[in-house]
Amino acid sequence: MSGVRVAALQMRSGTDPAANRAAFEALVREAAGKGAKYVQSPEMTGVLVRGREALMGRIRPEGEDALVRRASELARELSIFVHLGSTAILLEGGKVANRSFLFGPDGARIATYDKIHMFDVDLDQGESWRESATYAPGARTLVAALPFARVGLSVCYDLRFPQLFRAQALAGAEVLAVPAAFTRQTGEAHWHVLTRARAIENGAWLIAAAQGGKHEDGRDTFGHSLIVDPWGRIMAEADHDEPAVVLAEIDPAASAEARRKIPNLKNAREFSVEEATFREVVA
Numbered sequence: 455m456s457g458v459r460v461a462a463l464q465m466r467s468g469t470d471p472a473a474n475r476a477a478f479e480a481l482v483r484e485a486a487g488k489g490a491k492y493v494q495s496p497e498m499t500g501v502l503v504r505g506r507e508a509l510m511g512r513i514r515p516e517g518e519d520a521l522v523r524r525a526s527e528l529a530r531e532l533s534i535f536v537h538l539g540s541t542a543i544l545l546e547g548g549k550v551a552n553r554s555f556l557f558g559p560d561g562a563r564i565a566t567y568d569k570i571h572m573f574d575v576d577l578d579q580g581e582s583w584r585e586s587a588t589y590a591p592g593a594r595t596l597v598a599a600l601p602f603a604r605v606g607l608s609v610c611y612d613l614r615f616p617q618l619f620r621a622q623a624l625a626g627a628e629v630l631a632v633p634a635a636f637t638r639q640t641g642e643a644h645w646h647v648l649t650r651a652r653a654i655e656n657g658a659w660l661i662a663a664a665q666g667g668k669h670e671d672g673r674d675t676f677g678h679s680l681i682v683d684p685w686g687r688i689m690a691e692a693d694h695d696e697p698a699v700v701l702a703e704i705d706p707a708a709s710a711e712a713r714r715k716i717p718n719l720k721n722a723r724e725f726s727v728e729e730a731t732f733r734e735v736v737a
């Protein structure tokens with residue numbers, strides 16, 4: 455199959471869902487105007503706000519979410535695939551889903567994916583996050599069969615769990631989608647290494663739309679939205695943290711070629727893990 459133009463949207467979502475929705479729409483329209491047939495937005499496109507109470511006052515159940523509805527409308531109007539990287543969705547029982555939505559050119563919902571791995575970390579300089587205090591983790595991965603490729607869905611911190619992407623690749627994924635909001639601290643250290651590694655070890659394209667810059671709630675995200683080919687080469691990147699549209703042509707045939715050259719998916723073997731213990735001999 456011939457190539458297709460795809461886009462990763464770099465955003466700086468704030469505390470106002472309406473403003474974020476307008477920024478999202480403007481970038482989607484820009485990407486479509488430049489020929490993109492698949493457009494991906496970052497993690498937490500809909501709102502970025504610290505504090506559970508502040509978040510709860512700004513989010514809605516899926517059926518009432520204006521951003522989800524607008525993403526569907528834009529997909530239909532522009533005849534493109536719109537991948538809403540993620541937004542916070544209110545669940546019953548007081549929990550929240552960090553949920554991706556993928557819409558087809560007819561506006562119909564193709565798939566949803568709830569972020570599996572919760573960002574519960576303690577970083578340097580007192581930076582600490584506990585997503586599990588608010589969010590309910592997902593329990594299943596997903597590969598969406600689109601006309602141009604099979605796309606594996608994930609969100610942000612999932613990137614650090616290679617077994618997720620290996621499972622998707624073994625299920626036929628030729629493209630790995632990783633919408634994200636990496637902190638500046640972790641992004642500067644690990645973003646490029648992890649995205650390129652996931653592409654290389656799975657022989658897959660990787661598309662990663664990211665949040666970037668200083669947000670209204672005080673957090674600082676790394677930006678650098680990028681598109682990586684199955685050989686690990688960065689084909690397009692926003693080399694900064696400002697809002698942007700990142701575009702590249704991808705061809706699923708490159709995934710098959712990379713896997714032909716290095717068939718590690720086929721060469722993997724089962725193995726056991728044992729322990730060898732050193733015992734000092736006392737004379």
